């Protein structure tokens with residue numbers, strides 16, 4: 001299989017026609033080998049237009065959603081980004097292609113270790129991963145220019161707002177465990193502004209400031 005051809009096709013048929021236009025984002029999608037982040041039996045589907053299972057009952061998001069979240073963060077390349085929900089590490093790699101440093105937190109140790117090993121193998125030197133409850137953030141490395149949460153939450157975790165720089169942006173799927181709205185949060189002095197982007201479905205953010213069962 002010619003994976004680089006499949007990547008090009010993914011960008012041309014799934015991302016550009018739906019409005020993804022940031023050159024840095026499109027370039028990252030052409031570079032990152034998505035097939036390396038999925039289980040062997042899913043490799044042939046790696047560049048298709050849907051999410052895939054990655055083990056431990058978790059999923060790697062549909063390419064378009066990864067692109068939309070990344071583009072919405074308005075990245076210039078100099079940022080320090082915090083990611084909650086490393087999962088396979090695919091979104092982490094996309095971010096690492098674009099920004100200066102990526103700090104990523106995954107609550108399931110087996111997934112964190114697997115992603116860390118793979119990202120090292122692929123040569124990324126600007127990714128730092130720990131396994132703990134990401135809703136508490138990463139105090140020692142704060143403040144962050146951008147924060148991305150790749151699991152569904154019914155609240156914007158308070159510690160993460162605190163750890164975001166003024167004029168910083170945070171994106172998350174906000175809603176119930178069944179359905180959410182991709183929401184962009186901007187911190188302005190002591191207040192926040194929110195922008196609803198589109199409907200989406202993610203696995204739950206399980207933690208102290210994550211999803212609450214309704």
Ligand code: SAH
Nearest residue numbers: 060085087088091106107134150205206207
């Ligand atoms: N961005 C990932 C997809 C992640 S799926 C990718 O590209 O593959 C969501 C991930 O969030 C899962 O791996 C889940 O274990 C993790 N997660 C859920 N609650 C969490 C929490 N409180 N802290 C850190 N990670 C969490």
